[in-house]
Structures are given as structure tokens and as C-alpha cells.
Amino acid sequence: MKIGIANDVAMAAEALRRVVASTAEHQVVWIARTGVEAVRLCAENRPDLVLMDLNMPELDGVEATRRIMEQSPCAILVVTGRPQDSVNQVFRALGAGALDVTATPMLQGKADGATELLAKIRTMDKLIRHSGGNQSMQPRSPTAAPEPRDPGITRLVAIGASTGGPVAVSKILAGWAPPPGCAIVVVQHIDENFADHFARWLGEQLTIPVRVIDDGDGLCHGVVLVAKSNDHLVLDKDYRLGYDAAPRDYAYRPSVDVFFRCVARHFRGDAVGVLLTGMGRDGAEGLLAMRQAGHTTIAQDQATSAVYGMPRAAVELDAAQMVLPLDKIGPMLRSTTGSRS
Template structure:
């Protein structure tokens, strides 16, 4: 896999270079020392992956990501020295198409290597090709489950900002983002929408008028007693948490019905899970090609006939509002 580095700090470039050169099969494509240079080099020689700094002179990583994804798209991971300070910029870049984000690594830290390996599997550049008598509550709230990846933060804001504070449903979101950013993501989303947003913790149950976000680098699951939990299995999924794992657990264990939504993102995660939800009687929605930053996950869902409806992102919330209170669920 050919990997490029865009970073204005010499020491950071050297650390990233050593990470890339540590693994047989990874090759350094080029180095750019500001965003404008990265855009130019990517147009001339598009790599498989760019490790993109957030702050750079001349043009920052956010604008460079926007231009690259519109002109010569490839996988991009944002690299930043400070998660808390640059959270808003990280999610802005993800809105333009960056796949994920991670702190600038220190020597001996394999977090970035694990991230690169996951993306290699996602884009097909990896050699590792692999594919519960319970007490249940008597009444269950209407439930909306949403999966998102590349471009997801902005798509989620568009949808969730349309739900009123007294929205009569529970919402659970799985967004592909590294665990170290998830708390900042929840705080950022809390500022954008009327509903309260919290990280899902083990033992939580879906609650009316509240948005729960998958936390950690484990898979969020709905357990047979209808509480939420986390599971390290399956180990070989490209993304942790996986939308597929969560959707399948909901289809298996949630005795009520609801709406399943699969949003913009690279790869296939969530498509099979959305199909399981449809087969279980849920109303399922895939975001349309025109409004996706990357038409990957929803495209696969459409091909599998997993979606009852294929809608532009701005039309998804009105359908949820229409369907859930009236229980007009279709399969």
C-alpha cells in the first residue's frame, strides 16, 4: 500500500515515515509540508492513503482534504497533536471525506499501524482477506439506529437537528471514529442538535428523546436483555465499532420495531446489518448517492435490497418523524 504524509513538522514526518517503513508492503509515496503541496502532489500521484496533519501553513489539512476529495479522492486519516484542541476541525475534515483521525504517534505506539491496517482491509489493499430465558421490558420505545462513516458527522447533524426536544423515539448511533475522538464527537454533536447526546455505556437502555453514541474501539451490541454492551468479537472487522455487528444484534434481540438508517461511508459496513433489520420488519433507509460524501456503504445496501427507501440526507428525518409515532412500519 502506498502511503503519503502531509505534515509541516519535520519530527512528525520522521515519526510517520518510520511507522510506514516498519511494515513490509507499505511504501512511502511522497511527503508534503503544507496543504497546498499535498493537493498538488495528490493530483499528480494519488496514493492509497494520506496521513494528513490538521494544522499546516499556506493551506490547512481541512481545506486540503476538501480539495483532494473533490479532485483526486483517496483514503485520508487526519493526524493531530491535540485531540481536544482541534476536535471541530477534525470533524469538519471528516465531513469532507476523511475516514478517521488519530493523535500523532510516539515511538513504540502501534495505534497508527492498527489504524492503517484497518483501512488497508477496507480499501482492498490488505493481504488479510476474511469475512442468548431473558427478562425483557414490557413496553419498548420506538427506536432509530443509524450507522455512518466518511462524511457521517455532517450527515448526522442534518438528520438529528430536525428532531425536536420532545422527539418520541430513542436514537443510537454508530459512527466510525477512533475512540480517542469519540468524547469530543459527542460533545460537538451536543452543540449542534436539540436532543441530548451521551456516550453509550454498558448497561444502558434506549431512552426516549436521547441520542446514544457508540464508545470505545469495541463493537457496540444490543444484548438479549435489551441493554447495550461491548464485545471485542469479531476481531477481523475493518471498523471497530462495526455498524453490521450492531445492526445484527438489534435485529436479533430488539422485540419492538423501528427505523434503521445507513449513511455515507466507504466500504460495506452496515449493509448486511440493514438487510437483517429489514427482514425483521424494520423500516430501512439508505442515503442516496447525490448527498453522500462517499457512496459506498449505502450503495451496497441498495444492491442487497436492504433499504425500503433511498433518500437524500435532508429527507430522512421527516420520514422518521412521520413513521415512528404512527407505527407505520413497512418491510
């Protein structure tokens, strides 16, 4: 892959360059010292992947990500000193279109930092190739946890998202108090090391609690349940949730397709499948399975998607009964499932 580095700290940029240069299959095509320079270099020589720092002069990594995704979109991996200390910035960057986040090897104080970064880059490479390259990333148009295994679950809202997903999920669920008997499950493409941070951040945006799913948990109402593993979230006939490594060669982890197919196969009540912004095709076939099982299916429209990949694939398969802008999806969920008075 052709890789661009955006980092104003000379030692950090050099560390990243050396990690990339240590492999034969990747090359650094440019190094930007400011966010403005990163936006310009992406337009002049678009790489396959940008390693984006959060804190840079002139333009920070969040705004640089947003402008790159609007003007010359490509895969972006946030690489910053201590991601856990910049949770709000990280999720703003993910909402603007970054795919994932990891720590800068030289700053995290772990001997395997370079190995972790290279593993992330390999994952990005799989995603890009599986999605048909960066050409497929079109610019946008301008509290206490409830008791597990609630036996009274009769409705399920299943949400799948990737690039730009954290902000999209928070917007469609903001201000909503689902009625008794309605469970909400979110499958967001995010590394398991950051899933807990995602759940805490999402909980700060919503009026109902959010928690990650442990293996063996059951569907329950009054809380947003979030997948937390790089393995795939599954649902069985008894409404137990768990994780499965198979299919092991699937680039998208956790897979929206895997969970949506489980919902189609096992959920006996009324379910709504929502496929939000994201790169690639994950979730489209699962959404189709849900529609064929008689459930309601919704895809986000192109104008409001950070990357119109996953929703586009669903539309092409005729998997979505409704294709809606982001600000219409929340009201549709309320009208479909109701609200707690």
C-alpha cells in the same frame, strides 16, 4: 501501501516518514508541505492513504481533505499534534471524508506513539482491501442523562455511518425532539479514544443531549446514544446494550452490521434503520436483516454521500426501502416516528 504525508512541519513529517519506513509493507510516495500541494500530488500520484495534518499554509487539512475526496478520493487519516485541542476541526475533516484521527507521534509525548500510528495504518489497510481499494471511493457529485432501561421504548432509530458520518448524523438529527418512547442509537466508525469527543461535539449541534453508551445501559428516550468502543455494540432481548469483541477479524469497528442484526433479532417495536455515507460494505447486510424483520430502512443517496460505499452496498442488496438525499432523511424520520410537542 503507498502513503502520502501532508505536513508543513519538517520534524513532524520526518517522524511520520520514519514510522512508515520502519515497516516493509508500506512506502512513502510523497511529502506535501501545503494543503494545495497535497491536493495536487493526490491527483498526480494517488496513494492508498494520506496522513493529513490539520494546520497547513495555503489550504488547511479540512479543505484539502474535501478537495481530495471530490477530485481523486483516497483513504485519509488525520494525524495532528493534539486532536483533543482541535475537536471542531477534526470533525469537520471527518465530515469531509477523513476516515479516522490520531496524534502525531513526536508531539504526543508517548513512547508508544509510533506503535499507535502503525496500528491505525494497519486498520486503514484492512479497510481499503476489504472495500476493494480506493477505486471504490468514487468522487461525489457536485444535560442530565435520562434513567437507563426505560421500559416504555416502543420505537428505535438505529443509525450507522462511517466516512463523512459525523456531519451527516448531525444534519439529520438537527432540531429534532423525538417523542416519548423513541430511542436513538448511533454507531459511527471512530476510534474509542475519540468517541467521547464525538459525543460532546454532536451534543453541541443538537437540541437533545448526547452521551456515550456504557456496557449494560438500556435503551432510553430523550437522548442520543453513541457507541464508544472498538468492540461491537450489541442489543439483547431485554433492550440492554453492551459490547462484544466478536467477530474479532472484522475490519469495521464498531460494526454497524452487528448492531443492525441485533435490532432485527430483538427489537419488538417499530424500528428505522438509517445507513449513511461510508467506505466499504458495513451495515448493508444488517440493514437487509432489519428490512426482512419488517422494519423501515433508509440509505443515503450517492450525490450527498462523502463516500458512496456502505449505502451503495445496501442498495445493491435491496436492503433500503428508501434511498434519500441527506436533507430528506431528517424529515422522513420525523414523519415516521413523530416529534415531541
